[in-house]
Amino acid sequence: MMVLKFGGTSVGSPGAIERVIGILKDSAHAGRAGVVVVSAFSGVTDALIEAGRTAAQGRDYAAKLSALEKRHVECVRHFLSGAEGEAAVREIGRAFQKLELLLHSVLILKELSARTLDCVMGFGERLCAELLARVFSAKGVPADYLDSRLVIRTDEQFGKAKVLQEETARLIKGHFAGRTRLQIAAGFIGSTADGAAATLGRGGSDLSAAIYGAALGVEEIEIWTDVDGIMTADPKLVKNAFTIERLSYAEAMELSHFGAKVLHAPTVQPALDANIPIRIRNVFRPEGTGTLISSQRDVQGEREAQHEHEAQCAREVQHEHEAQQGREVQHEHEVQHEREVQHEHDVLPVKGISSIGDITLVLVQGTGMVGVAGFSARLFSALSRENISVILYTQASSEYSICFAVMPEDGGRAAAAVNAEFEREIATGSLDLPLVERDKAVIAVVGSKMESTAGISGKVFYALGRNGVNVDAIAQGSSEINISLVVAAKDVSKALNSVHEAFFLSGTRSVNLFLVGLGLIGGTLLDQIARQREVLAEKYKIHINIAGLANSKKMLFAPPQAGSALPLVREGRFTTSGINPAEAVQLLEGGAAFNSAEFITLMKAANLPNTAFCDCTASEEVASHYEDILRSSIPVVTPNKKANSGSLDYYKRLTSYSQDRGIPYLYEVTVCAGLPVISTLRDLHLSGDTVRRIEGVFSGTLSFIFNNFDGSKPFSALVREAKAKGYTEPDPRDDLNAMDAARKALILARECGMPLEFADVRIDPILPEACFAAKSVEAFFTELEKSDAGFEQRRAAAAADGKMLRYIAIVEAGSARLSLRAEPEGSPFRSLVDADNIVVITSDRYVKLPMVVKGPGAGAEVTAGAVFSDIVRIARTLV
Ligand code: ADP
Ligand code: ASP
Ligand code: MG
Numbered sequence: 001m002m003v004l005k006f007g008g009t010s011v012g013s014p015g016a017i018e019r020v021i022g023i024l025k026d027s028a029h030a031g032r033a034g035v036v037v038v039s040a041f042s043g044v045t046d047a048l049i050e051a052g053r054t055a056a057q058g059r060d061y062a063a064k065l066s067a068l069e070k071r072h073v074e075c076v077r078h079f080l081s082g083a084e085g086e087a088a089v090r091e092i093g094r095a096f097q098k099l100e101l102l103l104h105s106v107l108i109l110k111e112l113s114a115r116t117l118d119c120v121m122g123f124g125e126r127l128c129a130e131l132l133a134r135v136f137s138a139k140g141v142p143a144d145y146l147d148s149r150l151v152i153r154t155d156e157q158f159g160k161a162k163v164l165q166e167e168t169a170r171l172i173k174g175h176f177a178g179r180t181r182l183q184i185a186a187g188f189i190g191s192t193a194d195g196a197a198a199t200l201g202r203g204g205s206d207l208s209a210a211i212y213g214a215a216l217g218v219e220e221i222e223i224w225t226d227v228d229g230i231m232t233a234d235p236k237l238v239k240n241a242f243t244i245e246r247l248s249y250a251e252a253m254e255l256s257h258f259g260a261k262v263l264h265a266p267t268v269q270p271a272l273d274a275n276i277p278i279r280i281r282n283v284f285r286p287e288g289t290g291t292l293i294s295s296q297r298d299v300q301g302e303r304e305a306q307h308e309h310e311a312q313c314a315r316e317v318q319h320e321h322e323a324q325q326g327r328e329v330q331h332e333h334e335v336q337h338e339r340e341v342q343h344e345h346d347v348l349p350v351k352g353i354s355s356i357g358d359i360t361l362v363l364v365q366g367t368g369m370v371g372v373a374g375f376s377a378r379l380f381s382a383l384s385r386e387n388i389s390v391i392l393y394t395q396a397s398s399e400y401s402i403c404f405a406v407m408p409e410d411g412g413r414a415a416a417a418v419n420a421e422f423e424r425e426i427a428t429g430s431l432d433l434p435l436v437e438r439d440k441a442v443i444a445v446v447g448s449k450m451e452s453t454a455g456i457s458g459k460v461f462y463a464l465g466r467n468g469v470n471v472d473a474i475a476q477g478s479s480e481i482n483i484s485l486v487v488a489a490k491d492v493s494k495a496l497n498s499v500h501e502a503f504f505l506s507g508t509r510s511v512n513l514f515l516v517g518l519g520l521i522g523g524t525l526l527d528q529i530a531r532q533r534e535v536l537a538e539k540y541k542i543h544i545n546i547a548g549l550a551n552s553k554k555m556l557f558a559p560p561q562a563g564s565a566l567p568l569v570r571e572g573r574f575t576t577s578g579i580n581p582a583e584a585v586q587l588l589e590g591g592a593a594f595n596s597a598e599f600i601t602l603m604k605a606a607n608l609p610n611t612a613f614c615d616c617t618a619s620e621e622v623a624s625h626y627e628d629i630l631r632s633s634i635p636v637v638t639p640n641k642k643a644n645s646g647s648l649d650y651y652k653r654l655t656s657y658s659q660d661r662g663i664p665y666l667y668e669v670t671v672c673a674g675l676p677v678i679s680t681l682r683d684l685h686l687s688g689d690t691v692r693r694i695e696g697v698f699s700g701t702l703s704f705i706f707n708n709f710d711g712s713k714p715f716s717a718l719v720r721e722a723k724a725k726g727y728t729e730p731d732p733r734d735d736l737n738a739m740d741a742a743r744k745a746l747i748l749a750r751e752c753g754m755p756l757e758f759a760d761v762r763i764d765p766i767l768p769e770a771c772f773a774a775k776s777v778e779a780f781f782t783e784l785e786k787s788d789a790g791f792e793q794r795r796a797a798a799a800a801d802g803k804m805l806r807y808i809a810i811v812e813a814g815s816a817r818l819s820l821r822a823e824p825e826g827s828p829f830r831s832l833v834d835a836d837n838i839v840v841i842t843s844d845r846y847v848k849l850p851m852v853v854k855g856p857g858a859g860a861e862v863t864a865g866a867v868f869s870d871i872v873r874i875a876r877t878l879v
Helices: 014-025 044-056 062-079 082-109 114-138 165-176 205-216 249-257 265-273 297-321 326-347 375-385 408-421 423-427 448-452 456-466 489-504 520-540 584-588 596-606 626-631 648-661 678-686 700-707 715-724 739-751 769-773 777-785 788-800 860-877
Strands: 002-006 033-038 143-146 182-186 189-191 197-199 220-225 278-282 291-293 352-365 392-395 401-406 435-446 471-476 482-488 509-516 542-550 554-557 611-615 691-697 804-812 815-823 836-843 851-856
Touching (some): 002 014, 002 205, 014 062, 033 114, 033 205, 044 062, 044 082, 062 082, 082 114, 114 182, 114 189, 114 197, 165 205, 205 220, 249 265, 249 435, 265 278, 352 408, 375 401, 392 471, 408 423, 408 435, 435 489, 456 482, 456 489, 482 489, 509 596, 509 860, 520 542, 520 584, 520 860, 542 596, 542 860, 554 584, 554 596, 596 611, 596 626, 611 860, 626 648, 678 691, 678 836, 691 739, 700 715, 700 804, 700 836, 715 777, 715 788, 739 804, 739 815, 769 777, 788 804, 788 815
Parallel strands (some): 002 033, 002 220, 033 182, 143 182, 509 542, 509 611
Antiparallel strands (some): 189 197, 278 291, 352 401, 392 401, 435 482, 542 554, 691 804, 691 836, 804 815
């Protein structure tokens, strides 16, 4: 025999009920199901509680009641017609009359005791079970209604009544003796010895199923719900969660105790005591096998998984020989991948992560506790007298403080209980007043093999720390099957997602990217991401989700997925979403007006795991937000030089915060675009080398002009040519003033530890003052022509000496300077072509021959490409 339990969503509509009938009729269940336990239609328990409370406040509850009645009547009419239908509708009418009487008394008395509320709440399950017994019988599944109040005996803790197991078992067995027809039992309810209805706690229909199953000694208890089983995390919060095939009773208990509401926690105990497996299955996908909870899990499950894995390896070798049957092999590969993923999961030490989204933390501390025997005993007795259950408890080894978590509704009472119990200690100052911290959440990482695996907590804390999630309290049971953490409630989704990714998406890294600036670099970056995204995801398991985007006018954010802060959807195994980069520019037109402060506020408020900020603007304003962003534990990637070449103090704050906290601040692209200059300097430094001098040509424009200044054309003509080729800013003076090159020199100087401000960088002007005074670009060219003779004279003089002119920056001995130099033969600066940049590094190790880094120092593709690789670098720092 089997017990099948169907939850609220599984019976909440005619369509859902049709599915249940289908399940009962299929060969796996036909004739095997002895009991079907049902919940109330989805939402009905909440509605009944609401109606009760409304009545207790003396307000009219009639509308609420008639809406509920209508819902049940409509359902009956969908399935039953004629006399059968009328009888069922009358039955519903009678139930609602009783309910109405009950609520009327509540309204008159303006009082709703737990006992009365239980009676009100119980109507949902009773109505549903009675109605379904009629519908099933009419649809070819003969069944009787079983009023669980007759057979499930409880104590008098209304609202959370305990089942009196022995008596209940006796009553259930008595009821079933000699009966063969399927019984449709109301879940969630029982009755006390004096016949009052009592409920078993919210979500308690699962427990009802286990109670029936245990009493009848069934082969399996099947809990049918709206998800594929117990998953690695709540799929409403973690989109990439996947189904756990097997769990031990203990693991299932821990997961459900800490918030996996897919299974009501107390359900496990009766099944465990009777050694009956529980299977969680999905009514929407009845062909799935769901999750099996049993004592077999550890040994048998793993052995099977291991066999499966070995068999797969053998099959793969076989398939190598049959490679010509391409499609078949492909299919088999996919199937095998799925199996391997499952195998990987089976041998993982962590099975799942659950959370309770709203708890209250109570902190008790003071010297009065140190070394005092029986302190905890007094504390727990005080809480127990108040019937407050403690979700989690930690005590520092100093014994100076104890901290425990309770449900929010118990927070005030818990503090009051502590106050009362320790009144004397508080009065004498040896104990502080208890501190109540609200809006907290518990995350529990569960797995029975954690105890034999080192590094689990390290992984958890790294994922949280990396995402700026502060941990308020930690508890690890001595069984080591569960590590529980208390975090701020606002961080729960981020915490779940980042820890989930660290454990379950083997090697998968996803970055939620917020990109500002869609000029040449930002635009090209988007194109590159669009082209490379699939390869990154498939080959390297790196997912770049564009979560927010802005140009100088508009900003746009990816819509959050239902219930989840993470813009990831699960389709197959992994599908990234966020803003599609291929459509981003067009979508942005419909965005809101851009404001950098607001963009950053919204990015922080989204509180997504693995967020990264990328600034492709040249804006000082945007750069001024970096510190705030890094302090929010969000890495920054930027080709924008404004921050690092601004005040020395700001540069130091950014780089030292990044270094101290391990939040990446990546700005390789600020100097010579994609050329590896900053990383090279850093590597030299880290490996103990000392950089003595850096010389370089950091401006592509100046490089082009002087590389081609061979006397065949006047200087001004060369500048015109550079402009025509797109090598200059619209006003070439913005390049010829050497400011940009000076900023790069300054950044390199700072990277070498020189405490320089921008004003300390000496720039020997290339152009005469008059050129800068010219009112227009044309006027500038006219002015520049006047200097042609002077430039030619300098060039010819150098040439006569066998030298060539180059505009070179030099960073040495605590100073930085840019000047026009005549370079002799053999100088590395003479080997430049076109608009190349070059950096020549002389260090203690590179002394005879300096190290030379040379190549294009500008250009959209190389620059954006380097920004892109920094973004990927961030993804790879995620463990
Ligand atoms: P029912 O009405 O069938 O009893 P519940 O709503 O009580 O269903 O439980 C199912 C829900 O539990 C799912 O829709 C899911 O959002 C939630 N849930 C929370 N944690 C988990 C988890 N680890 N695995 C699966 N579902 C979970
Ligand atoms: N209907 C009850 C509730 O909503 C019991 C259940 O669904 O298991 O809590
Ligand atoms: Mg439930």
